[in-house]
Amino acid sequence: MNAVCFLKDIRGTLFQFMKWKVPMGVFDRVSQTVRPVWWILVFSAGILLTTIPASAQGINAIPYTPDRKQEWERQFAELQKNLQDRDVLQAILPQTFHPASSIADTDRDPADTVLRRTRALFEDISQMTNSAEIDEFEKRLEELETACLQIPVSDHNKRFDLYLEACGLRRDVAFSNPLLNFDELLFIKRDRAGYEHMCDQFYGFNAQPGGGIFILKQPFDKNPQIVNLLENSTVESGRLAGKQLTGGSFLSPELTFDAKKLLFAYTELDPASEPWSEGKSFHLFQVTMDGTGLVQLTDGTWNDFDPCQMPNGRIAFISERRGGYLRCGARPCPTYTLHSMNPDGSDIVTLSYHETHEWHPSVNHDGMLVYTRWDYVDRDTNVAHHPWVTTPDGRDARAIHGNYPDKRQARPWMEMDIRAIPNSHQYVATAASHHGQAYGSLVIFDPSSDDDGAMSPIKRLTPEVGFPEAEKHRGKNRECELYATPWPLSEKYHLCVYESGNANYGIYLLDAFGNRELIYRDPEIACLSPIPLQARPMPPVLPQHSAIGLPPGMSAPQKTKQSTIALQSVYDTRIPFPQGTEIKALRIIQVLPKTTPSNNIPRIGVAEQTNARAVLGTVPVEADGSAYFEAPAQTPFYFQALDERGLAVQSMRSLTYLQPGEQLVCQGCHEPRKRSPNPQQTVALAFQRPASIITEDVDGSNPFNYPRLVQPVLDKHCVNCHTKNAPKAPDLSGGGEGWSPSYRSLAEHYGFYFNVFNGSFNDPAPMGGSRTLPGQFGAIASPLFKMLEKGHKGIVLPEDDFHRLTLWLDCNSDFYGSYENIEAQSRGEIVLPTLE
Secondary structure, three states, X not given: OOHHHHHHXXXXXXXXXXXXXXXXXXXXXXXXXXXXXXXXXXXXXXXXXXXXXXXXXXXXXXXXXXXXXXXXXXXHHXXXXXXXXXXXXXXXXXXXXXXXXXXXXXXXXXXXXXXXXXXXXXXXXHOOOOOOHHHHHHHHHHHHHHHHHHOOOOOHHHHHHHHHHHHHHHHHHHOOOOOOOOOEEEEEEOOOOOOOOOOHHHOHHHOOOOOEEEEEEOOOOOOOEEEEOOOXXXXXXXXXXXXXXXXXXXXXXXXXXXXXXXXXXXEOOOOOOOOOOHHHOOXXXXXXXXXOOOEEOOOOOOOEEEEEEOOOOOEEXXXXXXXXXXOOOOOOOEOOEEEEEOOOOOOOEEOXXXXXXXXXXXXXXXXXXEEEEEOOOOOOOOOOEEXXXXXXXXXXXXXXXXXXXXXXOOOOOEEEEEEEOOOOOOEEEEEEOOOOOOOEEEEEEOOOOOOOOOOOOEEEOOOOOXXXXXXXXXXXXXXXXXXXXXXXXXXXXXXXXXXXXXXXXXXXXXXXXXXXXXXXXXXOOOEEEEEEOOOOOOOOOOOOOOOOOOOOOOOOOOOOOOEXXXXXXXXXXXXXXXXXXXXXXXXXXXXXXXOOOXXXXXXXXXXXXXXXXEEEEEEEOOOOOOXXXXXXXXXXXXXXXXXXXXXXXXXXXXXXXXXXXXXXXXXXXXOOOOOOOOOOOOOOHHHHOXXXXXXXXXXOEOOEOHHHHOHHHHHHHOHHHHHHOOOOOOOOOOOOOOOOHHHHHHHHHHOOOOOOOOOOOOOOOOOOOOOOOOOOOHHHHOHHHHHHHHOHHHOOOOHHHHXXXXXXXXXOOEOOOOOOOHHHHHOOOOOOOOOO
């Protein structure tokens, strides 16, 4: 420990000792004994702290005094608006985390509201501490409550004065909270990005220059002081060695668990550099909390951000390194997913093989990584950006509270900056928008709650602010993007940033009762990511079962020949299969990451912005519904349950993947999440034999290719008759550039497909909704299948030809199987994808 840290520890201890409320007699006896040593320590610490060079302390501290009256005037106007919205707030009261944060029937004006919420705050704080201040607070509160009853609501001046007094008391009560047991608050200054989109906001070249990393000392005193941590720091290693981090932009700070080091992202914003160059991409850095030891951990022509220390010592982060592009939008938008590396930046590995974007990893109390994942495989592009959890080595990625909103208006479109709440199984997050940035309303969600496709797992922490985009009746996006980066102290108390009116985002203490206290605001630039500068409990280190992402010094676990999946019962599902259905096999379909920028370049099929895919093959399902099979590692894929005719009865609209050597075990196909397996159940039939090997399917299925898969069937059975009966009969001929005439004739009107439009709005039609309804999907639900079942012109297709057509229909009626070389694909040539 260096001298500065040692003295800071002494100083903090002394301050805490002076805050203790001890009986005077005890204090006198103790002070007689320790007084000489006490004052020597205090005097020496003060002298040393003022004589240590500024470079060792960061910088000289600058006093800061918040403009409380201006803040309370802003809140007064906000409360007046909330009172006008009383009916809206009371309508969502069942979704509100604590009723006090809403508007009550008894609230006549802002003074009523603040006093009522201050009473709720006081009652809660008084249960947490028995300090002498509590009696004083109660006396002041009772006096104000009495005055509130006596002053007429029509006397606006006196009511406003009463409101200001109530705000002053509220602040005193809030800052007496024993959870505020830290005397330094870390945060960054950073303006919003220059592009309003949940993906583009994290590309370095869209950042706005300015800001830095700061520490607010004694943040809850009347006159805190602010320190620029990096003002005198110089990068010690990496491409930027010898330089200071000035002129660029900072993002996503994260303290190590011992609070000795800080991880963060920084982009230079070099004006001479192009987008996605070294000079305009975010890279990861590390610094000790005295401003020394500033090192660059990553570099390159991709963005690395959102670092997160894991209990095993490695660092999880978000990166574009895997490759691929977003499927929507007309501009290039590289995807970024979970990665990890050693603390020195070495051994960078991919943890997530998801095909589109992910954000904001953090570690929960179980030692698992929690993060936000965007999921729109064959469904609405906008609404599914929800919490996921995975092991530190990237195994067993699963949705936390449900991944299927039934209506896009039913719950937040995004939940970002997810943090596990101390001493709770719940999480806090920002409910954000798709076409916006990581700001919005704050929510708390409970993973143990049943998912109703709407708000059952989610409660509103800030009900006065609507969900951006999801609730357009609550205001435009920007009007709802008010809160961000919550840091939970408990279920009821959180640090966060908030924008009030046209002011920059400031740092606040927020409680569940609707109270919000300004801690710090810079009039020139926004603040973000407040973090208490104190050590946190280290979550457990989970066993390593994958050979990737090994912590330093750990040897690789014994490798298995192949990754495997064990399924207890395919019939254990939330949405039952049609009565009498027997599942005989699982089809495994690989989802291919997009390798070309901009939406629909190329357009894979009739579905809007659909994925390219490849059929890896099938594996058997036993009579009891169990399956056990080998599966490729580091490959994104999804499953379809097939009946005795090989028709898909049910299909995933998400994906999963395995790490090398992973042994994934599933209870069922989206089984009820809170039910555990029956311990008395006999060993599944599939588990009593070796793992099955995937059986490859017909030519044209992998790589997927309509001219190879479907056109031969049409040429053999259909083209001749349709040509003779043209133009009445649809053109089923092949050939041509791009989509063939037969594809254009069949896909849209006779095929089956999900896309980003018909996969939303709870459409009751077979091709609508966010969930696949068993027996109402794919070939079974297509007009072409129904026509063939009735017997079209007396044609009875051979089993192999029938299978080719139904396989095509089950695969979203696509045309291409790769994003590259579409001319060759149109000719029926084999074109392998370049990114798998």
